[in-house]
Amino acid sequence: MARKIKNYIGGQWVESSAKTYTPVTNPATCEVLAECPESTYEDVDRAVQAAQEGFEEWRRTPVLNRAQYMHHFKNLLEERFEDIARIMVQENGKTIDEARGEVRRGIESVDFAMGVPFLMRADGVEDISSGIDEYTIRQPVGVFAAITPFNFPMMVPLWFLPTAITCGNTYIVKPSPQTPLSMELVYELLDELDLPEGVVNLVHGGKDAAMAVMEHPGIKGVSFVGSSPVAKLVYETCTRNGKRVQAQGGAKNYIAVMPDADMEASVKNIMGAAYGCAGQRCLAAAVVVGVGDAYDKLRAELVKQARNLRVGYGLNEGTQMGTVISGAAKERIENMIKRGEQEGAKVALDGRGKTVEGFEDGNFVGPTILEDVTPDMTVAKEEIFGPVLSLMKAPDFDSAVDVINRSHYGNAASIFTSNGKYAREFQYRVQAGNIGVNIGVAAPSASFPFGGQKDSFLGDLHGQGEDSIDFFTDRKIVIERWI
Amino acid sequence: MSSLNTFGAILTYAIELESQLRDYYQAAGHSDRAREADKRRAKLERVRRETVLEITLEAIDGLEAGNYSLNTADTSSEGQKAVEATAARFYADVAPKINVREAQRALERAGREHAELV
Numbered sequence: 057m058a059r060k061i062k063n064y065i066g067g068q069w070v071e072s073s074a075k076t077y078t079p080v081t082n083p084a085t086c087e088v089l090a091e092c093p094e095s096t097y098e099d100v101d102r103a104v105q106a107a108q109e110g111f112e113e114w115r116r117t118p119v120l121n122r123a124q125y126m127h128h129f130k131n132l133l134e135e136r137f138e139d140i141a142r143i144m145v146q147e148n149g150k151t152i153d154e155a156r157g158e159v160r161r162g163i164e165s166v167d168f169a170m171g172v173p174f175l176m177r178a179d180g181v182e183d184i185s186s187g188i189d190e191y192t193i194r195q196p197v198g199v200f201a202a203i204t205p206f207n208f209p210m211m212v213p214l215w216f217l218p219t220a221i222t223c224g225n226t227y228i229v230k231p232s233p234q235t236p237l238s239m240e241l242v243y244e245l246l247d248e249l250d251l252p253e254g255v256v257n258l259v260h261g262g263k264d265a266a267m268a269v270m271e272h273p274g275i276k277g278v279s280f281v282g283s284s285p286v287a288k289l290v291y292e293t294c295t296r297n298g299k300r301v302q303a304q305g306g307a308k309n310y311i312a313v314m315p316d317a318d319m320e321a322s323v324k325n326i327m328g329a330a331y332g333c334a335g336q337r338c339l340a341a342a343v344v345v346g347v348g349d350a351y352d353k354l355r356a357e358l359v360k361q362a363r364n365l366r367v368g369y370g371l372n373e374g375t376q377m378g379t380v381i382s383g384a385a386k387e388r389i390e391n392m393i394k395r396g397e398q399e400g401a402k403v404a405l406d407g408r409g410k411t412v413e414g415f416e417d418g419n420f421v422g423p424t425i426l427e428d429v430t431p432d433m434t435v436a437k438e439e440i441f442g443p444v445l446s447l448m449k450a451p452d453f454d455s456a457v458d459v460i461n462r463s464h465y466g467n468a469a470s471i472f473t474s475n476g477k478y479a480r481e482f483q484y485r486v487q488a489g490n491i492g493v494n495i496g497v498a499a500p501s502a503s504f505p506f507g508g509q510k511d512s513f514l515g516d517l518h519g520q521g522e523d524s525i526d527f528f529t530d531r532k533i534v535i536e537r538w539i
Numbered sequence: 540m541s542s543l544n545t546f547g548a549i550l551t552y553a554i555e556l557e558s559q560l561r562d563y564y565q566a567a568g569h570s571d572r573a574r575e576a577d578k579r580r581a582k583l584e585r586v587r588r589e590t591v592l593e594i595t596l597e598a599i600d601g602l603e604a605g606n607y608s609l610n611t612a613d614t615s616s617e618g619q620k621a622v623e624a625t626a627a628r629f630y631a632d633v634a635p636k637i638n639v640r641e642a643q644r645a646l647e648r649a650g651r652e653h654a655e656l657v
Contacts, residue, residue: 137588153547156591328596364598366544373548374541376596 060091061236063099063260064243066106067253072260073098078233083149083379084369084418092233095261100228100268103257107199107226108274110254115196115224117252119173122222125249126169129218132245133163140210140241145370147235148209149379149419150333152370161502162214165520168502169218175525176223180534188537194529196224197300198276201269203290205282206381207336209235210242215506215519216279221255223528225276228257230269234381236260270294277527279519280304281338283439284465284511291514302515302527304508306439307338307467311496312456312482315349317472322494323357325472326445329496331365331423334380335443338512339468339490339497343429343436343446345456351449355427358445359404362423368412379419380442386419389442393424396435396446401426407443431459439465453478461487466509468498489513543602546594546642549633550587552604553646554580556626559609563622567614572656579649586645593639602633620657627653 060077062069072093080090093099114122133140141155148155180191200220204212213229220227231239243258259265269275270293277300280290284305294301311329313322329341346354368375380386390408397403407422421442429436429446436446450456460469470492471482479493489507492498500506505518517527543549557580564573607629609622630650637643 134588138584151545151547153545153591153594156547156588157594160588160592324595324597332596361597365596366598373551374544376545376598 058088058090060093061240061260063093063095063103064247064256064258065099065103066110066257067247067251070102072096074261078262080147080234080236081382082146083381084412084415084420086417089146090237092236092260094233095259095265097264097268097272099259099261100230100265100272103228103259104199104272104274106254107228107257108254110252111196111198111226113252114221114226114255117224119176119222119224122224123170123173125251126166126218126222128249129245130163130166130170132248133159133166133242136241136245140238142371143241144210144235144238145378147237148206149381150370151375151378152373154333154378155370158208158211162211164502165211165214166218168520169222172219172222172525175522176529178531184535188535190533190535192531192533194223194525195532197528197530198225199228199274200225200277200279200528201228201230201275202279203230203266203269203282204232206232206234207333210238212281213239213242215502216524217256219524220528221251223525225528226255226257228259228269228275230259230261230265233260233262266290267293270299271297273297275299277301279527281519282306287511287514300517300527302517302519303513304338304506304519305512305514306441306465307340307512308342308437308439308463308465309340309468309470309488310343310345310460310463311341311470311472311492312345312347312450312453312460313350313354314347314453314471314473314475314478316474317350317494318474319350319353319357322472323354323361325494325496326358327361327365329470330445331362331377331443332497334377334421336380336441337497339499340441341445341470341496342440343448345448345450345459347450347453347456351447355404355447358447359425362405362425362445365423367410367420367422369415369418377423377443380421381419383419385442386421389421389440389444392435392438392440392442393426393444396426396429396433399433399435401429401433401435401446404447431462437463453481457482457485461485464510465512467512468492470494470496470498489518541604543604543633544598544600546591546599546637546639547587549599549602549637550583550642552607553629553633553649554583554587556607556609556629557583557649559611560622560626563609563611563614567619569619575652579652582645583649586642590639590641593641595638597638599636602636623653623656627657
């Protein structure tokens with residue numbers, strides 16, 4: 057029988073009060089790795105109480121001391137780098153290099169948090185009136201929480217937790233029940249830091265735990281990453297309950313390829329953008345628009361390269377693309393491919409029915425390319441979240457921009473071109489928060505905010521970068537006179 | 540034979556090769572060379588951790604792990620030259636195929652160190 061994983065509350069590993077546990081399954085081997093509790097409101101309440109108690113001591117800890125914990129945390133993450141990556145492959149299905157890349161990105165967020173002593177500085181003016189000085193200070197707010205997805209189970213929580221606690225807040229992470237094990241290992245490392253009790257807490261679970269986080273009056277702010285319908289629910293519920301919220305939703309990311317693009321370099325980049333993490337990324341390339349003459353060369357080269365991708369088990373070093381997260385995801389993706397066919401798209405490369413020797417029950421979907429896709433088709437409009445790339449034609453640059461802007465999503469968009477004018481026009485006009493120029497995955501690094509527009513982001517302050525300092529602190533104005 | 544077709548496959552093979560060399564030289568009583576091999580192993584692990592974000596999905600062709608097996612049974616002077624020659628040949632073949640400059644530099648340097656011992 058697989059072990060039951062525990063929550064981490066008030067500096068202790070504790071059993072959940074859950075009555076139900078869900079299996080955590082390796083999507084390639086179908087091995088049950090652990091059982092994840094469906095934690096309840098009671099568990100979340102315990103965590104909030106611990107975090108509230110921890111806040112009183114923690115916010116009085118000097119910021120330089122708080123930042124020192126991040127230095128130690130980074131060292132522990134580097135030491136256990138490979139272990140974290142391997143656990144992620146087993147619970148998520150991505151390749152080992154993708155998992156290593158994720159760990160590196162997570163550590164970058166810890167690096168950013170080390171700069172909080174500088175980033176929390178505020179400002180002031182002497183003699184705003186005679187003998188009266190006025191200045192601002194930034195203060196931590198209290199208990200924050202994150203509801204995080206399966207696709208980047210280690211990186212996404214670290215977009216928020218390190219900065220939040222270095223600013224003086226305390227924190228609760230509610231990971232995806234499909235991929236809780238990497239965060240369990242990260243919390244083992246946090247436990248080694250000997251932070252004051254209650255500074256960091258971990259509550260495993262699904263919908264009940266998430267609703268508890270959104271509704272609990274003791275939580276001051278929530279960060280969410282997931283699908284757009286759930287982002288909307290999170291945003292509405294949290295704001296109704298008086299919380300700060302930043303909710304990153306889904307995406308349908310377009311790439312425009314101009315006739316003057318370096319086709320060989322472009323296709324290499326687009327391959328990674330479309331099929332990295334088996335397409336299960338909010339920054340994945342979903343639709344490639346070949347503009348004018350670009351289409352035919354692009355189509356031929358994409359099909360050729362995608363056909364040669366090695367699909368397999370992520371722990372095998374030579375694997376270039378792993379599984380999708382579950383049998384349900386595989387079925388949904390394959391149904392979307394079928395829907396595309398029904399609506400008139402042609403399947404230029406068919407990833408359905410993919411099997412891998414030795415892993416016959418694994419949740420594999422091979423690289424898929426749909427061509428002759430038009431903007432009104434479901435596969436052009438709705439997020440598939442799998443290794444399916446749609447090819448579309450546009451007669452010119454303006455048509456390409458128009459079709460991109462019709463999307464109700466606005467997460468990312470990229471252009472491949474050697475012409476600066478097209479690049480500048482693209483970034484100026486396209487309604488997406490993360491823009492790539494000759495870059496297929498426009499992933500902001502930790503010191504920049506993670507952009508997002510329309511249904512891809514709800515809130516005022518984005519995750520990462522200086523936005524996160526504003527999200528995790530409150531500005532207090534002091535007007536001072538000494539008589 | 541397993542193919543060294545990704546960044547991770549090449550770096551992992553290099554790390555394992557240096558681990559084998561460390562153990563080989565320890566068994567041969569050559570502690571200086573064992574220490575140097577372990578230093579290279581640690582550096583390559585660090586390079587694998589720190590540069591993985593710059594890799595692309597494009598496959599690397601033409602490298603098979605079986606072509607670089609070390610004969611660790613022979614710790615004679617001739618045997619040591621042979622393992623160093625294999626290691627040098629490995630690094631000379633893989634370094635040009637890695638498209639991350641920092642990782643390439645580390646592989647080139649390891650290759651030079653082995654070539655000096657042939």
